Amino acid sequence: MRDGFPDFRLGSVLATSFTGTLSERHGTAVERIPTPQRLVDWLAVSGLAVESCTPAQLDLARELRESIHAAATAAAIQDALPAAAVQVINDRSVQGRAAAVLTPEGERRWQLGSASSVEDALSVIAADAISIIAGERDGRLALCASPTCQAAFFDTSQSRTRRWCDMNTCGNRQKKARYLANQRASGGRAGSSGGRSPSPR
Numbered sequence: 001m002r003d004g005f006p007d008f009r010l011g012s013v014l015a016t017s018f019t020g021t022l023s024e025r026h027g028t029a030v031e032r033i034p035t036p037q038r039l040v041d042w043l044a045v046s047g048l049a050v051e052s053c054t055p056a057q058l059d060l061a062r063e064l065r066e067s068i069h070a071a072a073t074a075a076a077i078q079d080a081l082p083a084a085a086v087q088v089i090n091d092r093s094v095q096g097r098a099a100a101v102l103t104p105e106g107e108r109r110w111q112l113g114s115a116s117s118v119e120d121a122l123s124v125i126a127a128d129a130i131s132i133i134a135g136e137r138d139g140r141l142a143l144c145a146s147p148t149c150q151a152a153f154f155d156t157s158q159s160r161t162r163r164w165c166d167m168n169t170c171g172n173r174q175k176k177a178r179y180l181a182n183q184r185a186s187g188g189r190a191g192s193s194g195g196r197s198p199s200p201r
């Protein structure tokens, strides 16, 4: 928590980290970018620093976020992509100026057209979503197994069997629920849960 706002859940994939700024969509939803400044904070930790954000730009960002969520969800279940969501993703991708630049250390950084332009940052996120949904990258789109979450996430594990969007939250909650259920089934004795150990992510 910072200033009373919910923490970010940062993953290694930009587009799904962004959709993760709204979590528990099928439960008690948690909005992690409730104010323009929190979007500025999120963009900064995601390598897309901007100087400021207006309420209208936050609206654009949330519209893009929900469009990515809708399109990624459809792609994960091999459903037809919702046309309206595709339109928003394409509009945001087209209407931004950002360039990939190489650092002396050989890392890729994003250079935005201007420091105040949230639109430029959103175009990078939109392009990231496009590359995932188009199946360009090594991984698999899947939906979180938590019934209250069902977030679309990008599984890059070797076995492609990741079940949760985030091991530290959804994964842990499910493991705890399973542990308690097992405990009840075994008359309250711990240690008979079958010994399934936590997997990373």
Ligand SMILES: [Zn+2]
Residues within 6 Å of the ligand: 144, 145, 146, 149, 150, 151, 164, 165, 166, 170
């Ligand atoms: Zn989840």
